Amino acid sequence: MAHHDLQMSAHDCGDCPIRHRAVCARCETDELARLEQMKYYRSYQAGQTVIWSGDRMDFVASVVSGIATLTQTMEDGKRQMVGLLLPSDFVGKPGRQVAAYDVTATTDLVMCCFRKKPFEEMMSSTPHIAQRLLEMTLDELDAAREWMLLLGRKTAREKIASLLAIIARRDASLKLRTAKGSFAFDLPLTREEMADYLGLTLETVSRQISALKKDGVIELEGKRHIQVPNFDLLLEETGDDSDGGFLI
Amino acid sequence: MAHHDLQMSAHDCGDCPIRHRAVCARCETDELARLEQMKYYRSYQAGQTVIWSGDRMDFVASVVSGIATLTQTMEDGKRQMVGLLLPSDFVGKPGRQVAAYDVTATTDLVMCCFRKKPFEEMMSSTPHIAQRLLEMTLDELDAAREWMLLLGRKTAREKIASLLAIIARRDASLKLRTAKGSFAFDLPLTREEMADYLGLTLETVSRQISALKKDGVIELEGKRHIQVPNFDLLLEETGDDSDGGFLI
DNA sequence: CGTTCCGGTTGATCTGCGTCAAGGCCGGAA
DNA sequence: TTCCGGCCTTGACGCAGATCAACCGGAACG
Numbered sequence: 168m169a170h171h172d173l174q175m176s177a178h179d180c181g182d183c184p185i186r187h188r189a190v191c192a193r194c195e196t197d198e199l200a201r202l203e204q205m206k207y208y209r210s211y212q213a214g215q216t217v218i219w220s221g222d223r224m225d226f227v228a229s230v231v232s233g234i235a236t237l238t239q240t241m242e243d244g245k246r247q248m249v250g251l252l253l254p255s256d257f258v259g260k261p262g263r264q265v266a267a268y269d270v271t272a273t274t275d276l277v278m279c280c281f282r283k284k285p286f287e288e289m290m291s292s293t294p295h296i297a298q299r300l301l302e303m304t305l306d307e308l309d310a311a312r313e314w315m316l317l318l319g320r321k322t323a324r325e326k327i328a329s330l331l332a333i334i335a336r337r338d339a340s341l342k343l344r345t346a347k348g349s350f351a352f353d354l355p356l357t358r359e360e361m362a363d364y365l366g367l368t369l370e371t372v373s374r375q376i377s378a379l380k381k382d383g384v385i386e387l388e389g390k391r392h393i394q395v396p397n398f399d400l401l402l403e404e405t406g407d408d409s410d411g412g413f414l415i
Numbered sequence: 416m417a418h419h420d421l422q423m424s425a426h427d428c429g430d431c432p433i434r435h436r437a438v439c440a441r442c443e444t445d446e447l448a449r450l451e452q453m454k455y456y457r458s459y460q461a462g463q464t465v466i467w468s469g470d471r472m473d474f475v476a477s478v479v480s481g482i483a484t485l486t487q488t489m490e491d492g493k494r495q496m497v498g499l500l501l502p503s504d505f506v507g508k509p510g511r512q513v514a515a516y517d518v519t520a521t522t523d524l525v526m527c528c529f530r531k532k533p534f535e536e537m538m539s540s541t542p543h544i545a546q547r548l549l550e551m552t553l554d555e556l557d558a559a560r561e562w563m564l565l566l567g568r569k570t571a572r573e574k575i576a577s578l579l580a581i582i583a584r585r586d587a588s589l590k591l592r593t594a595k596g597s598f599a600f601d602l603p604l605t606r607e608e609m610a611d612y613l614g615l616t617l618e619t620v621s622r623q624i625s626a627l628k629k630d631g632v633i634e635l636e637g638k639r640h641i642q643v644p645n646f647d648l649l650l651e652e653t654g655d656d657s658d659g660g661f662l663i
Numbered sequence: 664c665g666t667t668c669c670g671g672t673t674g675a676t677c678t679g680c681g682t683c684a685a686g687g688c689c690g691g692a693a
Numbered sequence: 694t695t696c697c698g699g700c701c702t703t704g705a706c707g708c709a710g711a712t713c714a715a716c717c718g719g720a721a722c723g
Contacts, residue, residue: 239564242656247567249560260553267557294542301549305508308552309515311559312497316487318566319495319614323680358701366567368681373702390701408490571710606671619710621672638671
């Protein structure tokens with residue numbers, strides 16, 4: 168049973184910040200109009216649970232702003248994050264009745280929700296949505312598999328470096344770079360959330376961040392603001408094949 | 416550059432063993448006819464590489480019989496399996512030019528290949544294929560996320576038990592059970608492949624299998640044939656929520 | 664036949680990370 | 694101002710699993 172602030176703000180899809188990246192990316196104006204009829208916004212505060220694993224899902228949604236996480240919990244309480252939801256990412260699976268994971272807002276969060284039934288009907292009648300959703304799901308699958316390599320085979324240091332590189336890269340695609348090869352960004356996650364993401368403990372996360380700092384790979388300003396003086400240096404610490412293609 | 420036996424056998428889609436589970440599951444007879452025109456079969460021997468990561472992919476395919484694996488390799492040589500392809504599973508991503516993973520046949524393997532270009536055209540013109548592919552991709556994503564939990568948080572013993580449970584469950588859905596709660600099956604993977612799947616070393620895999628045997632959870636007959644006298648006992652070793660069915 | 668190879672097992676030892684514990688920093692409430 | 698509670702860091706120690714190494718059994722092959 169999720170408690171949440173309900174906030175009805177009537178946005179126009181045309182002005183939507185995620186208009187060109189979300190499930191609706193391919194929709195024509197008439198299709199958008201149809202979507203507008205089944206959509207509503209919800210806001211959540213940082214830390215709130217959006218959905219509990221096992222809950223009945225009566226909607227699917229896109230993240231409009233903020234960050235949410237998908238986590239799984241074992242019976243002994245160990246937790247593993249299995250997904251990080253950023254603006255434009257999609258939540259929920261057409262055809263599934265109940266949520267498979269806990270969804271939690273790690274920052275203040277706004278979601279654009281669609282009632283499930285009409286959304287599913289629309290999916291089968293217009294191909295644009297299903298096509299875009301397939302594309303997005305394939306990307307998520309790739310990300311999940313990259314994460315499997317990280318979880319299964321990387322050392323703690325490589326895991327931290329990989330996470331920082333991913334966040335830095337994502338931020339770089341939104342903001343502009345200060346200077347070639349130099350980045351700065353804020354961590355959107357606590358040490359514990361990073362640990363849950365990386366399959367580590369928060370102590371190990373803390374130690375490895377300190378180690379990377381001591382070795383000059385990163386610089387800290389406060390607990391959360393990170394500067395990367397040389398991005399290539401950071402990449403070398405990830406254990407990934409050099410290059411990884413061109414960036415961004 | 417993949418070397419492979421090329422084997423042209425003209426099967427009729429109507430007789431296909433994976434007809435009702437593969438991408439083509441939803442297709443009408445006229446759509447099947449169209450697919451038949453772009454399809455061809457390929458056979459691979461156990462151990463052969465089907466595709467190398469980075470290779471250009473000019474086809475997508477369904478596994479007809481046998482088992483293949485998807486693996487990723489780090490620059491220092493550590494390997495992580497990120498997918499297990501069973502009959503009816505799909506290989507390749509529409510819209511992607513190059514393969515992201517190594518695909519290897521672990522048993523003798525037959526694949527039903529479709530030339531990529533016409534397949535993609537068909538995907539955009541008829542909804543049945545895209546719909547089915549979305550469904551399958553969502554299932555794969557769930558499997559990948561379950562695997563992330565395993566890789567990130569389970570102990571070696573829990574990992575082995577989970578793998579055995581998955582294989583047993585899959586076999587049980589095909590064969591019939593000997594007696595309620597008692598299974599027997601053959602491992603389709605070597606100890607090293609299991610290690611690559613589980614993020615362990617082959618020595619640890621071997622030791623944990625021996626330990627499960629000593630504790631009476633499983634019985635071995637040769638290296639590969641496994642009997643599970645009490646499936647619930649095995650499930651308890653996986654560390655998963657006791658039922659996996661309804662909620663607490 | 665013996666030889667070699669491959670997959671597997673087992674033992675000895677090492678080590679990276681988890682665990683347990685103490686304490687620091689900072690912002691918000693009283 | 695002091696106190697408190699989150700969040701984070703650091704140290705000491707132990708252990709699960711990696712590493713290194715020896716050996717086993719069966720199949721392929723001369």
